[in-house]
Amino acid sequence: MSQLPIPVTVLSGFLGAGKTTLLQYLLKAEHGLKIAVIENEYSEMPIDSQLLGAEPVEVVTLANGCVCCSIHIELEKALFLLLERLDAGELDFDRLVIECTGLADPAPVAQTFFADGEVCDRYVLDGIVTLVDAANAGRHLQEAIAQAQVGFADRILLSKTDLVAAEAVEALSQRLQRINRRAPIRIVEHGRIELGELLDVRGFNLNADFGQALSLRPLVPTADKDRIATLVLRSERALDLQKLGLFMEGLLARYGDSLLRYKGVLNLAGESRRMVFQGVLRLYGFDWAEEWGADEPRESVLVFIGDELPEEEIRTGFAEMQG
Numbered sequence: 001m002s003q004l005p006i007p008v009t010v011l012s013g014f015l016g017a018g019k020t021t022l023l024q025y026l027l028k029a030e031h032g033l034k035i036a037v038i039e040n041e042y043s044e045m046p047i048d049s050q051l052l053g054a055e056p057v058e059v060v061t062l063a064n065g066c067v068c069c070s071i072h073i074e075l076e077k078a079l080f081l082l083l084e085r086l087d088a089g090e091l092d093f094d095r096l097v098i099e100c101t102g103l104a105d106p107a108p109v110a111q112t113f114f115a116d117g118e119v120c121d122r123y124v125l126d127g128i129v130t131l132v133d134a135a136n137a138g139r140h141l142q143e144a145i146a147q148a149q150v151g152f153a154d155r156i157l158l159s160k161t162d163l164v165a166a167e168a169v170e171a172l173s174q175r176l177q178r179i180n181r182r183a184p185i186r187i188v189e190h191g192r193i194e195l196g197e198l199l200d201v202r203g204f205n206l207n208a209d210f211g212q213a214l215s216l217r218p219l220v221p222t223a224d225k226d227r228i229a230t231l232v233l234r235s236e237r238a239l240d241l242q243k244l245g246l247f248m249e250g251l252l253a254r255y256g257d258s259l260l261r262y263k264g265v266l267n268l269a270g271e272s273r274r275m276v277f278q279g280v281l282r283l284y285g286f287d288w289a290e291e292w293g294a295d296e297p298r299e300s301v302l303v304f305i306g307d308e309l310p311e312e313e314i315r316t317g318f319a320e321m322q323g
């Protein structure tokens with residue numbers, strides 16, 4: 001059976017950040033999409049799925065606790081159950097949204113979409129969208145898990161900005177951008193957001209336009225020292241594929257568990273096309289993308305979003321690799 005894979009959006013964000021509010025808005029909005037929802041609740045009482053009300057949506061609840069590895073197995077089961085029912089004509093959907101619990105790390109959820117062959121054929125991870133509660137971010141971001149949720153994101157949505165001053169929103173945006181320079185930041189008002197900011201993010205598309213996705217606005221220094229941060233490496237010299245492979249191998253061997261997301265667009269010696277690669281923790285893929293234009297500056301850019309990465313060591317390794 002050849003069908004287009006079903007795009008999947010992972011909705012993440014710390015406790016009370018507004019995930020269910022956003023989902024309610026999404027399910028009511030007029031978009032002509034048929035959306036299935038998987039809820040990962042951390043209690044036996046599926047409260048959030050009740051809050052979704054009478055929308056015509058298929059909700060599968062994983063009441064299994066959070067952050068533990070069983071989420072992977074439970075999620076895979078739910079994904080197959082939805083496919084079985086779709087193939088049997090019992091239900092119809094062309095999108096899937098997974099709402100993580102506020103205490104969940106989105107990594108095991110994202111990795112499920114790379115791990116199993118059939119899951120990969122039938123579903124495609126479109127993006128990880130992380131909500132940040134502007135009114136409580138100061139407290140939430142003290143938690144490593146809340147920072148990781150920001151680090152993994154393809155889009156960051158700020159909720160509850162109505163409760164705080166504009167300067168505080170700006171300071172928070174800068175802080176979040178320092179943690180994750182890849183993800184555009186948007187404001188969501190009581191769940192209301194343009195759907196294009198939520199769906200078709202193509203965060204895991206290897207050929208996605210990378211230049212635009214990377215925020216390059218200058219960031220002012222801050223007193224907050226966050227564990228999760230973005231490290232950007234650039235080079236105007238053509239890179240040697242073999243040396244690059246060794247550099248990446250070394251990096252993943254030592255820091256694979258701390259590399260939340262990474263992506264690169266590379267100019268390789270003797271190659272007219274750009275190479276694009278990206279990964280989540282130790283799982284990564286690469287692909288050839290379009291050719292460099294005749295007048296285009298051929299700059300390689302690598303972006304790593306990681307947990308306490310040793311910046312100097314990585315920069316030195318990258319510089320030596322080019323020598």
Ligand SMILES: Nc1nc2c(ncn2[C@@H]2O[C@H](COP(=O)(O)OP(=O)(O)OP(=O)(O)O)[C@@H](O)[C@H]2O)c(=O)[nH]1
Pocket residue numbers: 013014015016017018019020021022048101102159160161162163188189190191
């Ligand atoms: N003032 C304000 N309140 C909001 C906004 N978005 C959500 N809320 C409120 O915040 C509370 C928590 O929102 P939920 O959507 O339940 O948050 P959640 O992320 O699903 O929460 P958990 O599932 O418990 O982690 C609710 O009372 C919402 O009405 C907003 O933009 N402004």
